[in-house]
Amino acid sequence: xxxxxxxxxxxxxxxxxxxxxxxxxxxxxxxxxxxxxxxxxxxxxxxxxxxxxxxxxxxxxxxxxxxxxxxxxxxxxxxxxxxxxxxxxxxxxxxxxxxxxxxx
Numbered sequence: 001x002x003x004x005x006x007x008x009x010x011x012x013x014x015x016x017x018x019x020x021x022x023x024x025x026x027x028x029x030x031x032x033x034x035x036x037x038x039x040x041x042x043x044x045x046x047x048x049x050x051x052x053x054x055x056x057x058x059x060x061x062x063x064x065x066x067x068x069x070x071x072x073x074x075x076x077x078x079x080x081x082x083x084x085x086x087x088x089x090x091x092x093x094x095x096x097x098x099x100x101x102x103x104x
Contacts, residue, residue: 001065004058006039021069024062034059053096060089 001020002008009020027037035043038058044051064085070076077085 001062001069004039004042004061004065005037007037021066025066028059028063028066034062038062050097050100053093053100056096057089057093060092061086064089 001024005020005024007013007020007023011020014020014023024037026032027034034055043054043058048054064077064082067077067085068082
């Protein structure tokens with residue numbers, strides 16, 4: 001999560017109940033925006049032809065990251081499941097990129 005947000009859990013913006021995990025989880029709620037938390041250099045701008053594909057991919061990665069660091073160990077997904085999910089995210093992203101390039 002730190003890599004994709006360019007924020008450390010010790011960042012001064014995280015005070016009280018707010019922490020890196022909560023900040024990311026809040027961005028994934030309906031009407032919230034993952035674009036507010038991920039590093040803008042990774043996402044690019046809305047004018048980019050593949051912005052939506054990147055946004056969706058990063059959103060999926062953040063959901064997976066949250067599943068990997070659930071509070072209780074029994075609630076966390078195992079690394080085999082994480083790998084399968086990452087591969088699915090990659091395949092969907094590559095497919096979306098290809099289709100957005102062909103439709104442009």
